[in-house]
Amino acid sequence: MNIKLTDLDHRKGEPLPLRFTLDPVELKKRHQEIRGLTPVEVKGEAVKLGDLYYVNGEMSADVDFVCARCLTPFTQHVVVPFQETFSPPDAAVELDEDSDIVPLEGDEIELVPLMQEDFLLEIPVFPLCKEDCLGLCPSCGTNRNEQMCGCKNERIDPRLAGLADFFKNSTE
Ligand SMILES: [Zn+2]
Ligand SMILES: [Zn+2]
Structure with a gap:
């Protein structure tokens, strides 16, 4: 054109x-x-x-x-x-x-x-189905927009896990 x-x-x-x-x-x-x-x-x-x-x-x-x-x-x-x-x-x-x-x-x-x-x-490099899309469960792969799976996905860096235990023990 x-x-x-x-x-x-x-x-x-x-x-x-x-x-x-x-x-x-x-x-x-x-x-x-x-x-x-x-x-x-x-x-x-x-x-x-x-x-x-x-x-x-x-x-x-x-x-x-x-x-x-x-x-x-x-x-x-x-x-x-x-x-x-x-x-x-x-x-x-x-x-x-x-x-x-x-x-x-x-x-x-x-x-x-x-x-x-x-x-x-104008095309997004990170397209989202909706802005508050909950994504997939990192443990079981369930689409969390559709149902909750009940997995506990506490994000603890393995290097910090020992520190978390330390704090838990110290408050008991
Ligand atoms: Zn989505
Ligand atoms: Zn899950």
Whole structure:
């Protein structure tokens, strides 16, 4: 999905509606937590205002994850807003290094690579089925969101176990 700068120049500030999809296969390959996803719907608009080109909108897809704590597969509707600013190759604007403005090299805006980056940045590296997921019991493997197993999982570092006994004995 490339936008010709001349197309935007000719619209004289009238936004150009954008609607396309990102290929899910490539996105899935680039993020190990994505187990599957629908094509990413991109909706937005592009416009030239002054010397700069602006593209903004929203991407959305249903993404399949596996919960990092309880290992249950779940699907989440992911919505990623985006906003990019581009300066034309012959721009008079000075770009400092911290600038969010993307300098264009050709006569087109190449949207797909930028949209892919924006989308992947929003994908969690530690996906959770719910924020307070209780995870699996480290002793018996029961999913503690579904039932309590009754295991006592007191986390005592074996190196400190002797110390725990010492304190127990000293208070008796
Ligand atoms: Zn979970
Ligand atoms: Zn258990």
